Amino acid sequence: MNIGIIGGGISGMILASKLNIHNVTILENNNRLGKKLLLTGNGKCNYTNMDFEKLDYIYNTELAKVLYKKYDNISFISYLSKLGIVPKIEVHKNIKYVYPNNNKATSIYYALYDRIVLNNVKIKCDEQVLKVYKENSKFKVLAKNEYIFDKLVFATGGISYTKNKCASVALSCIKSFGHNIVKLLPGLTPINYHIKDISLQKYNFNGFRVDAEVSYIDAEKVYFEYGEIQFTKLNLSGIPILNISNKISKPLYIDNKNIELHLDFSFAILNNLSSKKNINNKDTLYNKKSINEYNIDKKNKLSKIIDILIKRRNELYYKKANDFLCGFLPDELNNIIFSILKINNKTVKELSSKDIEEIATLIIDFKVQCDKNIKFDTAQITIGGVDTNEVYSDTLESKLVKGLYIIGEALDINGICGGYNIQMAYSSASTVADTLLNMEE
Numbered sequence: 001m002n003i004g005i006i007g008g009g010i011s012g013m014i015l016a017s018k019l020n021i022h023n024v025t026i027l028e029n030n031n032r033l034g035k036k037l038l039l040t041g042n043g044k045c046n047y048t049n050m051d052f053e054k055l056d057y058i059y060n061t062e063l064a065k066v067l068y069k070k071y072d073n074i075s076f077i078s079y080l081s082k083l084g085i086v087p088k089i090e091v092h093k094n095i096k097y098v099y100p101n102n103n104k105a106t107s108i109y110y111a112l113y114d115r116i117v118l119n120n121v122k123i124k125c126d127e128q129v130l131k132v133y134k135e136n137s138k139f140k141v142l143a144k145n146e147y148i149f150d151k152l153v154f155a156t157g158g159i160s161y162t163k164n165k166c167a168s169v170a171l172s173c174i175k176s177f178g179h180n181i182v183k184l185l186p187g188l189t190p191i192n193y194h195i196k197d198i199s200l201q202k203y204n205f206n207g208f209r210v211d212a213e214v215s216y217i218d219a220e221k222v223y224f225e226y227g228e229i230q231f232t233k234l235n236l237s238g239i240p241i242l243n244i245s246n247k248i249s250k251p252l253y254i255d256n257k258n259i260e261l262h263l264d265f266s267f268a269i270l271n272n273l274s275s276k277k278n279i280n281n282k283d284t285l286y287n288k289k290s291i292n293e294y295n296i297d298k299k300n301k302l303s304k305i306i307d308i309l310i311k312r313r314n315e316l317y318y319k320k321a322n323d324f325l326c327g328f329l330p331d332e333l334n335n336i337i338f339s340i341l342k343i344n345n346k347t348v349k350e351l352s353s354k355d356i357e358e359i360a361t362l363i364i365d366f367k368v369q370c371d372k373n374i375k376f377d378t379a380q381i382t383i384g385g386v387d388t389n390e391v392y393s394d395t396l397e398s399k400l401v402k403g404l405y406i407i408g409e410a411l412d413i414n415g416i417c418g419g420y421n422i423q424m425a426y427s428s429a430s431t432v433a434d435t436l437l438n439m440e441e
Helices: 010-018 035-043 061-070 073-082 105-118 166-175 239-254 266-273 288-296 298-315 331-341 353-364 420-437
Strands: 002-006 023-027 057-059 087-092 095-100 122-124 131-135 138-142 146-149 151-154 181-187 191-194 208-217 222-231 235-237 260-264 366-370 381-386 404-406
Touching: 002 010, 002 138, 002 146, 010 023, 010 035, 010 105, 010 420, 023 146, 035 105, 057 061, 061 420, 073 087, 073 095, 073 420, 095 105, 131 166, 138 151, 151 166, 166 181, 166 381, 181 239, 191 239, 208 239, 208 266, 208 331, 222 239, 235 239, 239 381, 266 298, 266 353, 298 353, 331 353, 404 420
Parallel strands: 002 023, 002 151, 023 122, 151 404
Antiparallel strands: 087 095, 131 138, 138 146, 181 381, 191 235, 191 366, 208 222, 208 260, 222 235, 260 366
């Protein structure tokens, strides 16, 4: 049986690494396989995590659960271990991320690549697929050359990290079979923003980092993310922002809503400074219970911050107002807060009770407005893809075209940071591999 795989990214490589008894060909648009894989996690490749109690997928969670149940994180870790990858767990903000022990995405690349070569898979690079059609039960693929396959798997990924739009062409080929392609949007991407009534261009900073909770409120629920975020004059980034970007993409770009994010900078202050015990206890740096408690009682949180600021005003009465929060929050953020409140020219001693309350309010609820700016070259994933209602959940075979399979990011499934998306590449590729390996000639 001749099997064609369109796309040599992570899902295509995993699939090919498992197909050891068929005649398999990978058609890859780039000059090598796995280009996006090599960029994952800044080259470290966080490929899964140990906290899958709740699959944190934004869309199509049910299909993700079906695929994950068959091939979970332990299965993925075990598979790569057999290929020589020793797993390493790093804990960030109470989440256990899994990396290769040498922190090199290249090690996963070569583990898969060497297995692909062992399986005698034909690797055809620089082959941009232009047209695909089915004739007399065979799939014909037109690229630089023409190919004929008995079974065809689309592992084209999304259109992030690319400017040639080759994935868009491949998805168009799927669409030609009658499949619905859910609108493609950037995911896990920095968010362009502005702050009402002030111009960031007048401030002298290239960028700064600060711990914050980022929240987005829609008609049905409130989404929360916590961690370090990065400010530049143009955009916000960092893991919490990337995760939130998945949630706001559809309402921002499709529903054309005005999206406002709420940033809360108080958690590190309250968790670390409110008691001497907390200062010396690393386990309290991010405490989910205390964060949820503060979210429930905003009035109590505001009161605590006001008390801290009043004490600070009494101790630092001799400073200029612009230095009031120095060592407390980033200086650049301090300047922005005082500009918003128009109290730059005061001394700390002159700060009124109203000033203190307004400063505290901005610390726990700093609002930014999101700008509409669709850019895929800064996105880590693509939201959208083939409608998951049009594939069988147990095999990922197309319900419209027998012998056609769709895996990985080509499907309309997307997850947050933390290895969820690579895990789904593995789960979906393994599902199709299992189907094809058990298929009679």
